[in-house]
Amino acid sequence: MTNNKVTRHTRAVRLTHWTVAISGFVLLFSGFGTMPLYARFNINKIPGLSWSGDFLIEQGLHYCAAIIFTAAVFFHLVFHLRRREFAALPKKGDVKESLEIVKAMVTGSPEPPSGKFLAEQRLAYAAIGATSLVLIATGLINLDPAFIQTVTLTHTVATMLFLVLFLLHVGAFLIKANRPLLPSMVTGRVRRNYAEHRHTEWEI
């Protein structure tokens, strides 16, 4: 039966992904909570969320989640650097290839051949990775008020970008062609026939 499945994400990768995902979600929630939003829009009136309008609780939550998020991102970077695993990094021609994949999804024509990651996945990884690094950097150097406005505004704008990328990432699974990838983030494996069909250049 094992032969029907292919390992796509190891346990360490899945653990890192979910650590980043959960802490990232908490960071988004508490980050917006550090703006005067939840009291204004009565989120703090929702049962169980009365604390959400308290800036100091949100701030403490934000720092706690930031510690976990930052540690996980640095773990991810060094882990794959040490293992020489660079398949998720963008390659030349990925923009063009991504457009072809999107076109194929819309028209139903065959997708260009892919390796372990599709070109659009490599671009998405780079975008969300770079945004995360900007958020970490501007979050950590937020202590120095000499550049506080530049740093704070960069952090706020990068947060909006992170939110959009997060929604696109989750929204990608509304597309049927991407759904076979979903179990991999839980079990680590995808169906062999899916991998052989869509990721023809992946050395399984």
Added chain:
Amino acid sequence: MKFSRRTFLAGMGAATAAAVLPKSRAQAAADSSDTYATLIDLSRCDGCSALNTPLCVAACRTKNASRFPEPDPAMLKDYWPKNFHEDWSTRREITYELTPYNWLFVENVYLDIDGKEEQVNIPRRCMHCDNPPCVKLCPFGTAKKDKNGPVYIDPVACFGGAKCRAVCPWNVPQRQAGVGVYTYLDPVPVGGGVMYKCDLCRDLLAEGGIPACMSACPKQAMTIGKKPDIQRHAEELAASYSGYVYGKTEHGGTGTLYVSKIPFEKIDAALMDGINDSKKVMRFHKPDNVMQKHSALVKTALFAPVAGVIGAFAATVSKREDSNDQQ
């Protein structure tokens, strides 16, 4: 140079330590001799009792009149979905509290001292904290602190969310609806105006002058100088009449030192007498500085990259050992 695991970890540790160890610039500036501090001697202030408006308050209003908000009437509407908005434009004449049109007021409080009623007059404005939460926590970085001490709000990028007021122990910044960047986003329901408060006449300080309130005071109740001098002066003054100092250590230290013959706890109790909502009073209490409350978490966050790197090395070393075993 050979790049080994040890050098990498050492580099990470050094980089993090470099980020953690120095005090932030504002904090360092607040400790330095270049920072301004002010002294308010309550034994001198008589609240200009013969006048309708104390001279310091009148001078502040005149000096800053050109910076007072002129709201767009069309934008003077409730902060959806809330059913209120903060409009002081029709009450500009108010001088007995802080408003967007009044950045300094003189509180008159009556105390029973040894069976005798005594009036204390207290000029109140921004304390210009050493470690101001309004500056550190503004989501748009609109509140700032000059290296030489004054804390001010840049009206250009202020959305008027009033977080600065919520985190200020003295509720100093005041909001005016109908002005500022949020008006350009209408009808998107974000923001609420612009926050206004005393900036210690930082423009006059830059020219070598002193704040307008101080030059207007006929009693010389307020003085400004370099922080170490003012602190020394405040302590000597307090000692000279067995009095008390407020603002030196409160809230982690402020740029405003009050000196009084009467204990500040007594003044605070008189201010709070019959008041249910402490947010409506500029108190003489001992508030915690929320920035200090979270400082341990902030320092831990700065070490998070190191923790991640150590974890990655640990994970990859064991992996290598696994593969060696398999071979």
